[in-house]
Amino acid sequence: xxTERRTADEQYRLIMECRSSGLSDFQWCNEHGIxxxxxxxxxxxxxxxxxxxxxxxxxxxxYKPSEQQDVVKLEIVDQPVLHEETPQLLSVLPDHTDTNCMxxxxxxxxxxxxxxxxxxxxxxxxxxxxxxxxxxxx
Numbered sequence: 001x002x003t004e005r006r007t008a009d010e011q012y013r014l015i016m017e018c019r020s021s022g023l024s025d026f027q028w029c030n031e032h033g034i035x036x037x038x039x040x041x042x043x044x045x046x047x048x049x050x051x052x053x054x055x056x057x058x059x060x061x062x063y064k065p066s067e068q069q070d071v072v073k074l075e076i077v078d079q080p081v082l083h084e085e086t087p088q089l090l091s092v093l094p095d096h097t098d099t100n101c102m103x104x105x106x107x108x109x110x111x112x113x114x115x116x117x118x119x120x121x122x123x124x125x126x127x128x129x130x131x132x133x134x135x136x137x138x
Contacts, residue, residue, distance in 0.1 A: 011042040012052045019055045072125065076133075077114040 018028040046052045104116030
């Protein structure tokens with residue numbers, strides 16, 4: 001099935017209509033019965049000619065990669081469970097002055113998981129870990 005040929009001016013008009021619609025190029029093309037590959041070929045050819053000023057695609061400029069997250073080593077130890085429903089504080093160890101030490105200052109038993117935590121853990125990270133482990137034990 002062959003699509004109809006369009007002049008460069010008509011291609012430019014359709015590209016401008018697409019870019020000002022607020023839709024992504026893909027969505028706009030699907031709604032207007034134009035193959036996205038054909039649309040991008042028009043953009044490429046018209047940019048090469050340098051006779052037309054074609055704006056960038058909408059929806060791509062707002063992309064921001066996610067921030068890098070810290071990776072924390074967790075040691076999960078299988079032990080018999082006494083009370084599955086409520087987390088138990090098993091022990092609180094004395095505070096360590098050496099922050100480079102990987103020793104835990106507290107241990108929490110949640111289901112079949114034993115979580116060892118240092119004092120310098122981010123509270124949001126701890127909450128996320130507990131939610132994750134709690135969801136896994138259900």
